Amino acid sequence: MRKGAKAAVVGVVFVGMLGGAGYGTFNLVDALNGDDAGAAGAEAEVRKSGPPTDGEVKQASRDFFAAWEKNEPAEAAALTNNSAKAGPLLTSYGESARITGVKITPGTASGATVPFTVRATVSYDGKSKPLSYASRLTVVRGVTTGKALVDWRPAVVHPALKGMDDTLVTAEAKAPPIEAVDRDGGVVTKEKYPSLSPILDALRAKYGEKAGGVAGVEMVVRHAEEGSADTPLLTIVEGEAGKLPTTLSARAQAAAEKAVMKYPQSSVVAVRPSTGEVLAVANNRTDGWNAAFLGQAAPGSTMKIVSAAAFIDHGVTTASGPAPCPPEATWQSQTFHNLKGLDPNENATLSESFARSCNTAFVKYADDLKVDTLTAEARDGFGIGPVWSTGVPTFDGSVPASGGPDTAAALIGQGQVQMNPLTMASVTATAMTGAFRQPVIVPQSLDGRELAKARGLAPGTVQQLRSMMNRTATSGTAAQVMAGLGGRIGAKTGSAETDGNATSNSWFTGYRDDVAAAALVQDGGHGSDAAGPLVAAVLRAGG
Template structure:
């Protein structure tokens, strides 16, 4: 998800992205039946084809808007290409969400897409509040009827709605919280927008514990089991209970600013001496917490863990051999380095790590057992056991014992290896201190949860990893990004080729004194192009 890696054959070696909407997912138009079920679906002598005309787009959207404004859910649904999915949500909009007096104002069309604003009133048990937001829709040609129809997506009704979601107004499921950082600074969605989903999860889990009282709210109820509601509007204030987090307001502010510069980016910072999460930020259209839940190949940032595997299994050492040829073949799969990288047959592991030479690691695939990397990840770095309890939902990383070409690909962070920025920040913290401290965002004392443990690393392995990461940060591939950062520093760059993407995913992880951070930017290029500047910005805060 190493730097510049590109195998000759693209297949199982490359990671398939999974996660939330937009995180390796794709939209499938589910209109397989009657294209909306409205009149004109059958018996037509000729069916129109091709893109809808300007007039058709205007007419179809106008009919849909008019029916929606009148609360005629069944009629509005017939103007979409998925009547069965559209009608329940449009019905819930008026009945369960108690949204009335809807006024829709369309904007100027851009091709077949029309932006629009919605103004309405939410009324429930004598409480009323105005509601206003923006959304958009696209008009398409019905596949069987040839009619111009609204391409149905839940986001048409509200931009934060996803498949399976619905809208409800009533007493909130969970009491509100006043989340504060490690120093008592209040953390709000308004000031720290990317904390929104995280604050929702914290509220769902700790709202009762914090001692709050529920209010009346308009919320999105998500389909996924256990997913926290997303509050959209408060009609009657409840009483918020105070919840202390491990976050640092200064680090969080820097993280939020940094990810905004790159689309589809996520970053996590942790305190290596404690495992406390200092910052978590995402800049994504789908609001998915990819920082904690993303599952993507980490590219050459994985070479931290791979180097530890080589060292701990006495295959080589920091100053031991790790030749870097132009290419390396493993079970008919050919691997290359970053374009323009000069070969070095006399390279040490430190040399190849600092330059992010892929072939040096691939060449050792013969000496690494199928499960060596898996055992290193589980036993020493605490990854892949599905037992992290951070305080909110998170992914623990996955380093499966893969045979075939993936044995080599896993060593350079491709193949079947999957990580999140949280996982890689933890890997860096473990490499830096020698101890695995499971990341947490709230104290385990709140709910007596048992944290994951692992053996950690020997003093010798830590010394070698830190020396190699420091070299990478001061004179290797990360030097330009880490320039100007004082104190004890180290880093590793990474990029991961993903089948179907024009650019690789950008990865970067690094540490400075008692803060370790990792970032990922989908379709961001090399590690230094996007993820690197994000991490450096967070490290500058010092936590």
């Protein structure tokens, strides 16, 4: 609460004490004089505890809505449990967003949560458009005051506000609108493919002017995160869209969008190995984040594709060579285990240990590699390390040269290794073809940007990786998921443990003919449990 607002509230309270036939004055004076009766009358109200009552929920939300409707941001912010953050956003609502005539209609409360609809008008330079949307708030008990307060989240003001410092702005758009088209010339829209929303925004921000459009006036979410594109919410003055070609496949994208809806917090990417073109990218996340391109997570046993290549390239073993699978393996005082139910096999080959996803077989060879061997293999063979230029912001993977137990952990996709579905789809494409082709979502010819390069893999290494991935897809841990897929197929399952979570993340990557795909489902369990069906669905659709 601002100092001025606080003083005003105190003043109102004092006037109230002086009113009421002098009752407040009498008790205040008696209390100062030590009168017991007066002291009892002036005793401070006991601070409440426990969940807010239905009556408190109704009153707190009603007061908040009233202050919001009257464009009193300081008063509305004071009714939340984070006035320092609520104040600026509620102020921007009427100022930089130019929203007026706010009318809020609450719905039926569910416990402490109150749904509501907002109807208002957005105006700019004599032009106006109606605004309508739904949101919700939750009432909580103030920690220090015991009062019933609105639990502050930016999404209370508008559901498109995700970051704590995001704000609303109505102004001339930073970039002209685009009409994105897929590889066959079909128009790609957010309405048809909701997962593409952040990607289309990023493409517009980078290529809007290059595509030849004319900017209009819009109300947008301006994200606090540096480099993030605005999220358009309402068009006040129409701009003129420029046509922007993409590498997306409508068929693959539709399959990806449908597939991720089966599991919360899931992401999938498909690429064309022969060209590096991104065919599909989809996310199903509560935060709307493009985790498929920007995520940073341990990839689990899908990383064994890179590890196996390192073994082969450095003469440690071969696909048909030894890779014993003991029940446990210790490296630098850290003991590694296999997934529950995996029978040990001291006579296993690398191909068998790969197909069965035996962790200990890979950890046992940590002594045969240098600290930076896996880093170099990832960089030179698979293009993980150089900065990529896909056309939109991406996290391009990280395989640091880490010592200690992390050296062994990295071989099974744990430790400090960080990937996402985009990077793992690319790893799979490289394993299939032997050539690293940096993924792109808009043609390089559009702007002549420089793409990342890597040496790629030797033909003998590629042949062995394909053989092991095919074995995994036909008789190994991925067989059930990949059943029924014809053509050239290969796969690798993975599960990655994360701190504080009882259930591992589910990873799966695979290829079929000229399509490679990878998926991640947070807290999804084994790779074949959740991520596998997503990849299979996309591979089945083709590119």
